[in-house]
Amino acid sequence: MNNNEQKLIDLIIAMESTEAIKLSAEMLAAGTGPLAILELCRSAMDIVGKKFEDGEFFVPELILAGDTLEQISALVKPLLAKAGEEGRQKHGKVLIGTVAGDLHDIGKNIVTFMLDVNGFEVKDIGIDVPIEAFLDAIREFQPQVVALSGFLTLAFDAMQETVAAIEAAGQRDPIKIMIGGGQVDETVRDYTGADAFGMNAMDAVRQCKEWLEVAD
Amino acid sequence: MNTNHNAELYNERSQRIEDAIALRETDRVPFVYFSTFWAARLQGLTIQDIMFDVDKYIDVSKQAMEMIQPDAYSSLLFAFGQTLEGLDFKPMRWPGHGTGANVTFQYLDQEFMSVDEYDEYLFDPTGFYLRKYLPRMAGAYGIFGQFPDFPATAEWDLIAAAGGFADPVFQAGMKHLFDVGEKTAYTLQQMGAYMQDMKDAGYPLIAGGFTKAPYDLFSDFLRGSKGCMMDMFKNRDKLLAGMAKARVLLTRNVEATTKQFGCRYVFMPLHWGLDGFMSPDQFKTFFWPELKNVINDLIERDLVPNILWEGDCSSRLEIIADIPPGKAIYWFERTDMVRAKEVLGDIVCLRGNVPTSLLNLGTADDVDAYCRNLIEKVGKGGGFILDGAIGITDEAKVENVMAMAESVKKYAS
Numbered sequence: 001m002n003n004n005e006q007k008l009i010d011l012i013i014a015m016e017s018t019e020a021i022k023l024s025a026e027m028l029a030a031g032t033g034p035l036a037i038l039e040l041c042r043s044a045m046d047i048v049g050k051k052f053e054d055g056e057f058f059v060p061e062l063i064l065a066g067d068t069l070e071q072i073s074a075l076v077k078p079l080l081a082k083a084g085e086e087g088r089q090k091h092g093k094v095l096i097g098t099v100a101g102d103l104h105d106i107g108k109n110i111v112t113f114m115l116d117v118n119g120f121e122v123k124d125i126g127i128d129v130p131i132e133a134f135l136d137a138i139r140e141f142q143p144q145v146v147a148l149s150g151f152l153t154l155a156f157d158a159m160q161e162t163v164a165a166i167e168a169a170g171q172r173d174p175i176k177i178m179i180g181g182g183q184v185d186e187t188v189r190d191y192t193g194a195d196a197f198g199m200n201a202m203d204a205v206r207q208c209k210e211w212l213e214v215a216d
Numbered sequence: 217m218n219t220n221h222n223a224e225l226y227n228e229r230s231q232r233i234e235d236a237i238a239l240r241e242t243d244r245v246p247f248v249y250f251s252t253f254w255a256a257r258l259q260g261l262t263i264q265d266i267m268f269d270v271d272k273y274i275d276v277s278k279q280a281m282e283m284i285q286p287d288a289y290s291s292l293l294f295a296f297g298q299t300l301e302g303l304d305f306k307p308m309r310w311p312g313h314g315t316g317a318n319v320t321f322q323y324l325d326q327e328f329m330s331v332d333e334y335d336e337y338l339f340d341p342t343g344f345y346l347r348k349y350l351p352r353m354a355g356a357y358g359i360f361g362q363f364p365d366f367p368a369t370a371e372w373d374l375i376a377a378a379g380g381f382a383d384p385v386f387q388a389g390m391k392h393l394f395d396v397g398e399k400t401a402y403t404l405q406q407m408g409a410y411m412q413d414m415k416d417a418g419y420p421l422i423a424g425g426f427t428k429a430p431y432d433l434f435s436d437f438l439r440g441s442k443g444c445m446m447d448m449f450k451n452r453d454k455l456l457a458g459m460a461k462a463r464v465l466l467t468r469n470v471e472a473t474t475k476q477f478g479c480r481y482v483f484m485p486l487h488w489g490l491d492g493f494m495s496p497d498q499f500k501t502f503f504w505p506e507l508k509n510v511i512n513d514l515i516e517r518d519l520v521p522n523i524l525w526e527g528d529c530s531s532r533l534e535i536i537a538d539i540p541p542g543k544a545i546y547w548f549e550r551t552d553m554v555r556a557k558e559v560l561g562d563i564v565c566l567r568g569n570v571p572t573s574l575l576n577l578g579t580a581d582d583v584d585a586y587c588r589n590l591i592e593k594v595g596k597g598g599g600f601i602l603d604g605a606i607g608i609t610d611e612a613k614v615e616n617v618m619a620m621a622e623s624v625k626k627y628a629s
Contacts, residue, residue: 015449058495060445067446101319103309106441153572153609154319182527183605187573200492 004032005040012044013051015061017068024072034076041069049117053202059106062113090121092212095143097129098181099158104151107181107201111147114201120145120208131165138171145208148194150181159192167193176211180204225418229287233420233601237520237565238542241598245591246287247624248422248567250607252294252320254617255280262318263610264311268297270403274410281419284621288422290607291411291477294321295403302396304355307437320610327440328352331447334454337438338461343367349438356396359389411477422601423483423522425474427466427514430459430506432487441488448502459506467513474519481522481545482514490527496535504535515543522567524606525551533559549605553594566594567601570620575604575612580619587623595629 004027011020024037048065051057094115098108105127115122123141125133138146146166148159159179166172179189180198189197198204209216232246253263255276266273273295281289300310300321307328310321328349329337336344343365350357362385364377380386411421428436434455435444447455474482488494489503514521521544528550529536536546537560547567548556556566570590574582587602594600602624608617 017446017450058498059493060448060495060498063442063445064449067442101316103315103322103324106325152320152322153576153611156573156576156611183572185571185573187571187577191573191577 005036008037008040009044009047012041012065012068013047015064017064017071020068021071021075024075028075028079034079037072037076041072045069045117049114052114053205059110062110066113089119091119091214092145092208093121093123093141093143094145094147094208095123095125095134095137095141096147096149097125097134097137098127098149098151099155099162100128100130101158102150102152102155102181103127104149104181107151108147108149111149111180111198111201111204114205115147115208118205118209119214120212131162134162135165135169135171138166138169138175144174144176144212146175146177147204148177148179148192150179150184153183155181156183156188156191159188159194163193178204178207219416222416222418226415226420229418230420233288233422236599236601237545239562239565239599245595245600245602245624245627245629247284247602247621249281249284249286249289249621250292250422250603251280251290251610252292252607253610254608254612256610258283258614262311263320264297264317267295267311267321270295270406274406277410278413281414281417284617286419286621287601287624288420289414290423290483291407291421291479292423292426292483293403293407293410295407296400299396299400299403302356302392302399306353306355323436325436325441327438327443329438331439331443331451334451334458338454338457340367341461341465353437356389356392359386359393362386415478421477421479421481423481424477424479425470425482425519427470427482427484427510429484429486429489429503429510430462430466431489431503433462433466434458435488444488448498455502459502463506463509463513467510467517470514471517471519480518481520483522483524484510485524486526489532490525490529491531492528496531499532500535504532508538511539511544515540520544523547525549526606528552530555536560537563539564545601547601547603553590557594557596557600561597561599565599565601567603569603569605571605572609572612575609575616575620578616580613580615583616583619584623584626587620588627591623591627591629597629600629 004023008020008023011023027037028034045065048057048061052062096108096112098105112122112124123137125137148162150159163177177194178196178198179192179194184197186197196207198207232242235242236246253266256263256266258279259276261272261276266276273293277293297310300308307326308321308323309315311317311319315322346360346363351361362380362383364380366374366377369377435441439447470482474480489499494503511521523545524547526549529548530551533556541563544564545567546560546564548569553566553569560566570583570586574586590602
């Protein structure tokens, strides 16, 4: 790794967003390949994720680093001959969405980000997701894990109904279902029929790693 | 009940709450009633039914109060469906307007002030609100964008600016607002009558005024959560200056609006300062200083900040202990109440925190046991008010609410 490569990673981790974007543009102009830039960003995001897990970073750092990555990607993407994803091995597939009636997304977005940087292939189907949309996405995406998010207390019933519908559609096994969000606890997990609940994004990562037998 | 008896009850309940806030031991732990739409279910009504009809809302609320007989209650009735509709209010979805008939109102996390507009806000918040912010917040406030820019005029220009009021679009917009205003005034008038009825029935208020933490104002209603978090790194000084300005604006009318209800309690729900969202350093830099200023401003005006700390704030307890003792209420949602009692027991009255999952899904016995534990451990020595973690949830089982309300009469602290 040359000096600039290490510097780009360091700038992203130091939350020096403007400088990181500027350096990326300079490196691209000087001949560094677009895929190489993206890979450096990916390495930086792995470190950001690790620091979040360790309690050194919090949501503001995730948001800023995510925004930096987005802006660098916007510089790089037009230069890619084919928009092919780098062939990084994924641990497994997680389908995530906020259940019907609930419009909150920040918790879901943080979980999505953390699962992504931890090597899972995550499909986020948004907020206020009707049961049918979950069933369709399961058929199409074939996830090993379904993550139901909800901030409001009305989500308890929506989660329970979604789990029941997955079961009724014959899609429950071998899928693992986890729930998370503001009010969720063991009582809610039991009521909804989910396999696990999480209090934060790290719980979600830990649980997926355990289910999919991913070594730390 | 006769009037004298109700007046005695009113005084007794008021004193019990005041003693709890002053950290004095009370005859029993007080229990207060706060809910958004739970009462609707008592008459098989939907949230939409009562959100659009203040009289129905009051009717079910009175039924709830009669059943529960709390030591105090919140003045907040969210019967502003017609106002929201009339305003074409943008940051929210509500029953019939983006959510189902029985799905509560929800805010959308959006940016309403761009990063480039900090200077405008800091220089002239009223002008910024009129010309840019309010038209973004509500369709019906769009006409404020045409409001004459009076500070930019002098002498005859200022007089001639009155010609702007002849604009037919402006006039039509104002007429529409008069109509919205009348509907809203009716709602407020009925709420005032409800509060008088409750006072006559012996129930004091636990919330009259309303304000927010300056950070939450910026995150919820100006910059959006993403913008605000990015500003912590990229526009730190402007965010801090904006919040310092907002704090003055937030507290300048709160004394009048609170005391008009014959009440000293100001409700402040907090959204973004909880554990896990911000680091302790970010909390100490961006959230706590201006919130503490608001708290002190209110206390100096002889008001009682009644602060709902949403989520888990266990790591903040030592920091937020820095307020005058016996002058406020800290209502915790998921914070460990026993630890809160250890750290804050000599500082602030604690309120909470029967879990929403228990109220919605548990049994009355579960609720009773949970309340007993809270009363015995957190109520010990005074300075505790029993309530749900976020009040009584819309879906709470009636028998569980009753178990919570009755527990304070069964168990001694």
